[in-house]
Amino acid sequence: MKNVSIVDVAKKAGVSVTTVSRIINNVDYPIAAATKEKVLKAIDELQYTPNKAAQGLRKEFSDIIGLIVRDISDSYFGEIANGVTNRASELGYLSFVCNTGRNPEDELRYHDHLWQHRVKGIILAGGGLDQADYKQKLESQLSRHEKYGLKIVSLAPQGIEIPYVMINDFEAGKKVTEYLIKRGHTKIAFIGGPPKVFTSIERLSGFKSALEIAGIEYNKSYITKSDFSQKGGYEACRLLLSKVKDLTAICCANDNIAIGAMSAIRELGFSIPKDISVISIGDIRDARYTNPPLTTLTIPHYEMGQMAVDVITQWKEKVEITLNTSIFERESVRALNK
Known part of the structure; x- marks a missing residue:
């Protein structure tokens, strides 16, 4: 079955494309109840689904930042999420945390969902996979994001060229x-x-x-x-x-x-x-x-999350930032040479 378009809906309902668009987008414009009913019936019969991506290209959801994490129950990602959500809120942005459960297919699906909703940017927390199909799909997502001005920042190595804020x-x-x-x-x-x-x-x-x-x-x-x-x-x-x-x-x-x-x-x-x-x-x-x-x-998890938000909201150039690390000495290591 071919993809059903708004033009198909308009033809079936016997109305203009503009009328269908106004009804789909709930535009404040006077439309007769009978006309609206015809359009909704045509949508139902044709099983038409509005293209969120196409709608998004006409609409700027510049107050949304998406964070994709591998396992939100892991405090490593939880601390990053705290940094992202708190910093985003300070700057007046809304943040979505997308938990993949370490499933690469779910991760790639989240890219689609976030792109369709025209988020300001996407933050990737967690290293990528050394698998040809995964890297190819991720590169394709990145190319599309950059084409439409959606910023992306990685907090771990992905095996491809990508803006990042991370440790070595x-x-x-x-x-x-x-x-x-x-x-x-x-x-x-x-x-x-x-x-x-x-x-x-x-x-x-x-x-x-x-x-x-x-x-x-x-x-x-x-x-x-x-x-x-x-x-x-x-x-x-x-x-x-x-x-x-x-x-x-x-x-x-x-x-x-x-x-x-x-x-x-x-x-x-x-x-x-x-x-x-x-x-x-x-x-x-x-x-x-x-x-x-x-x-x-x-690893400065919280600060890493904060900085990623700053990169998405305030930096124009492509960013590659490597953060400093140090060893926190506690009591689990014994010196044998003393």
Whole structure:
């Protein structure tokens, strides 16, 4: 069945296109009840759906910002969402938070929905996928957004050229690994995130780089993956410790993985940091309440969200901003060289 247009509706109802448009858009213009009834009947019979995108091109919804997150229950994304919504409200903008549940198809659908509603801009929170079809579709979305003046800002690597406000994930993985090496650790494991997510890829690459620079052999048996969740970290760590007996430290790709890993370590009868040190990336709120409190690399989630809103609402040029990070020392890492 071909796409039904407003012209088809007008022909079937025996009225002008302008009349149909006025009825669809509820324009304050005198139209006879009988005419309106004919148009509504034609719409129903033809199953016509107004094209929101086309309507949006004639209408500026410049007070709306869309935030696409992977998992709103994850405090990493929750803190970003707080920064976005609070800053947007301060500037007089409305913000929508779209939760994908880590489903890439839902993520791409949200791009369509937000574009159709002519939002001012879209903020992407969470790394993209290293999959050809996903990257191709995302590039297509980005091209369309730019064509019609809809701004987009990424807060994590996407594997394509895109304006961004984010940390350097390669340097993050490198920095936490170097922190352990400087404290005498050489038997260091790494629990990463999903292997196809660019955030995971970059952080693991940084880990490998730190080992290479220090002259420490890279051992694949010391590497395992999770899904960025506490449950995933717990399961990955149990699997890791069932295979590897001599490690002294674990780098985790994010704090949720670390929190789950710490639970597994204690459950298996090891002490943190006496037997195994743990370090991670993120510094979410829960990191300070683990047992012991977690040493982690800080990511300014809230400020990142705020800055992304500023970029969309106030910056004209294409933006590439890399934020500074630092390691917040708590009690989960032991120095072996003291």
